[in-house]
Amino acid sequence: MNEITKIIPSTTAKDWASDQEVRWCPGCGDYAVLKAVQRTMPDLGVARENTVFVSGIGCSSRFPYYMASYGFHTIHGRAPAVATGVKLANPELDVWIITGDGDALSIGGNHTMHLLRRNLDCQFLLFNNEIYGLTKGQYSPTSRIGTRSPSTPFGSVDRPANPCSFALGAGARFIARAIDVHKALPDVLKAAHAHKGASFVEIFQNCVVYNDDVFASFTAKEFASERQLWLKAGEKMIFSGGTKGLSFDRDRMALTIVDATDPAVLVHDLKNRTLAQLLIEMPATAGFPVALGVIYEDPAPTFESAVIEQNRAVSEGKKVDLQALVAKGQSWQVEKEPRAE
Known part of the structure; x- marks a missing residue:
């Protein structure tokens, strides 16, 4: 008998756009990322009913509402935990995590680290605008030294976190960077989706209200050629x-x-981890560019595949007996006492 292959109907970008009104500040970079994702999904050949977007809390975390697929808008920093549960419950689902620099690297830093080291098969999109936008402009883990905000009125003295460096240190096997409005963003998204395992993508996203043009030194047209290094394997x-x-x-x-x-x-050698670290942490001065595109990729077995294999091995040759399981160990039966005459 021939194996039956499920045919996935072709889709368009409009098919992936929900009927919800998109609500971000006018000019926000999130609009560009949303459109890029919606345009990319048809090229991936995936089904909407098998696709799940999971987000935490923040401006970017409204994303699931705007995608015509399944989605979870979870709690602050816990999107990786929910996404892990989704993937373990149904490994066939295509899981995307949408988060921000504050959501993923502050309260969610612990969850982000463990998702990457476990290598759950998912796409992890971190929108980095170097500020807390939803809560009105406080400085975030990625804000630069000297950033003035309601929580740092005299300028931040914190050394900022580097998202890609954090991901590499946590054991991520795919690391990439892109810019919200750049035409190459869909290509980066496709590469992330093609990778089997946790794909970490940092997207430089402009917050027009609280941190406008923070990336202009390399994103503005007059500086793009000089300051952008788009990497290609080989x-x-x-x-x-x-x-x-x-x-x-x-x-x-x-x-x-x-x-x-x-x-x-x-x-460019995608599997050279040392080179990846050097590219991620190139100085922002002395004429060095910003490394963009896929910086590092070295596939490894996924977390869910290991769990599935372990469960299979443990259950092999065993008979399913729920009653025996319930009665296992210390158990007793309460007998009905005879009624007094």
């Missing part, structure tokens, strides 16, 4: 309109900028 790391490249200075054990024609220009 290709040389060249930027600045094809005139500059990255090399490795063995004396200083650090990346250095060289002419694009220099034979020492590095070729």
Whole structure:
């Protein structure tokens, strides 16, 4: 008998847009990310009824309402925990986690770390605007030193967290970066979805109200060519309109900028974890660009596959007997006492 293959109907971006009114501040970068995701979903060949978006708390966490799929708007920082439950209950589901820098790296830092180290098969999209937008502009874990906000009126003195560095340290096997309004965002989303395991994607997202243009030094059109390095596996790391490249200075054990024609220009190796760390933490000064695209990918067995295999091995050859399970250990039966005459 031939195996029956389920045919997934083709969809369009409109099919993935819900009937809910999208409510973000005018000009918010979240709009661009939402549209990018809705345009990308048809290209993935997935079914809406098998797709789940899980979010925590924050501006970005309204995302599930705007997708015509299943979704959970959970509690602050706990989206990874809920997503883990969803994936273990039905491993066939396509799970996306939508979160922000405060939601994922402050109250949710512990949950984010464990989801990445376990390598749950999901797409983890972290919207980083370096501020708490929903609660009116307090500084967040990724806010830069000197950030003035209602909670840091004299300027933040905290050293900011680096989301991708955090992910790499937690054991993530796929790490990427993108920009909310950049045309390459759908390609990054497709690469994340193709990866089997936890795909961590940091999206630089502009908050027009509380932290406008915080990323303008590399996202603005006049700086994009000079400051953006879009990585491609197996290709040389060249930027600045094809005139500059990255090399490795063995004396200083650090990346250095060289002419694009220099034979020492590095070729991007997705599985090189050390190189990934150097790219993630390139200095924001001295003419260095910002590494974008897929920075690191080295697949490993997923968490849910290990759980499923363990359950199969433990239950193999055993007979299902609910009554025996209930009566196991210390149990007793209460007999009905005879009625007195």
